[in-house]
Amino acid sequence: MTEKGFVEEEIDPALDLYEEIERLKVEKKAILLAHYYQEPAIQDIADFIGDSLGLSRQAAATDADIIVFAGVHFMAETAKILSPNKKVLLPDLNAGCSLADTCPADQFAPFCERYPDHLVMSYINCSAAVKALSDVICTSTNAEHLLRQIPESQPVIFAPDRNLGQWLIRQTGRDLRVWDGVCIVHETFSERKLLTLKVRYPQAFVLAHPECEEAILRHADFVGSTSAIRRFARESEGTAFIVATEEGILHQMRKDSPSKHFIPAPPESGCNCSQCPHMRLNTIEKVYTCLKHELPEIILEESIRRRALRPIERMMEMSAGVS
Numbered sequence: 001m002t003e004k005g006f007v008e009e010e011i012d013p014a015l016d017l018y019e020e021i022e023r024l025k026v027e028k029k030a031i032l033l034a035h036y037y038q039e040p041a042i043q044d045i046a047d048f049i050g051d052s053l054g055l056s057r058q059a060a061a062t063d064a065d066i067i068v069f070a071g072v073h074f075m076a077e078t079a080k081i082l083s084p085n086k087k088v089l090l091p092d093l094n095a096g097c098s099l100a101d102t103c104p105a106d107q108f109a110p111f112c113e114r115y116p117d118h119l120v121m122s123y124i125n126c127s128a129a130v131k132a133l134s135d136v137i138c139t140s141t142n143a144e145h146l147l148r149q150i151p152e153s154q155p156v157i158f159a160p161d162r163n164l165g166q167w168l169i170r171q172t173g174r175d176l177r178v179w180d181g182v183c184i185v186h187e188t189f190s191e192r193k194l195l196t197l198k199v200r201y202p203q204a205f206v207l208a209h210p211e212c213e214e215a216i217l218r219h220a221d222f223v224g225s226t227s228a229i230r231r232f233a234r235e236s237e238g239t240a241f242i243v244a245t246e247e248g249i250l251h252q253m254r255k256d257s258p259s260k261h262f263i264p265a266p267p268e269s270g271c272n273c274s275q276c277p278h279m280r281l282n283t284i285e286k287v288y289t290c291l292k293h294e295l296p297e298i299i300l301e302e303s304i305r306r307r308a309l310r311p312i313e314r315m316m317e318m319s320a321g322v323s
Helices: 018-026 039-045 052-060 071-081 105-113 145-147 161-173 189-199 227-236 249-256 282-294 302-318
Strands: 003-004 029-033 048-050 066-070 086-087 118-124 136-138 158-159 203-208 242-246 261-264 297-299
Touching: 018 029, 029 039, 029 052, 029 242, 039 249, 039 282, 048 052, 052 066, 052 071, 066 071, 066 282, 071 086, 071 297, 071 302, 105 158, 118 145, 136 145, 136 302, 145 158, 145 161, 145 302, 158 161, 158 297, 189 242, 203 227, 227 242, 227 249, 242 249, 249 261
Parallel strands: 029 048, 029 066, 066 086, 118 136, 118 158, 203 242, 242 261
Antiparallel strands: 003 297, 086 297
């Protein structure tokens, strides 16, 4: 991936940024995508809120000329893969992803070469270059469904998340060759503190993302993607939920069900928050300057984009009907 430009400027404190962003979106025929892990202020002005692939697919279906993706690098790359003729902007170039960063393409390529008979299944949370080395992409929603479609006689490499990979092994009984990557948020939830919360809130359901360690997942009443966690809480008759994923999702969950109680699962560290430091680099101010100057722009080499698109298209074919 390459990036084009970076702009820093002082913003007049009297400026109504919400009004200016809305004006610029209309003027430039732009849309704003916000991942669930963004700060509430960004979520509240976004045109679409959701998980990374879903957002990219929604953006591709619009007639917008510009996509501002309030998320992280790999998400903006995915939007560009699906919308090559649209300009894709990322508010902060430093908004990377700890999981994607643990699987650099120049190390993943020789790893795959050691297992030439293996099919490569990569989680959407990886770079465009890693996607281009893959046979099929998956999400946390459809990973198990896709894996069950692959014949058991076909050996599989799974990357980059080891916790999601191990969860798939437990769910399917498959013997996967798992890359050793992790998400710093989901890796640090504390089993000890979770058990304390379960004692304090005995009626609460524990909802966990499969990127969490097995020690957390074994206590979960529901394991699923961020969107699935939100849907479960909204549709459940339960009134209290302990949520083991990035706490940005709680903003939408509380809007969905204002009478329900949502408790973020705490990490082992002293702080009781579970925020992704990369996601939180994006701010309202950066969304404004990004849209105003149409920078920084995400640009992909066309050869990589086309190779990365193929495993995404294969995923879509194999996951038809899975929500």
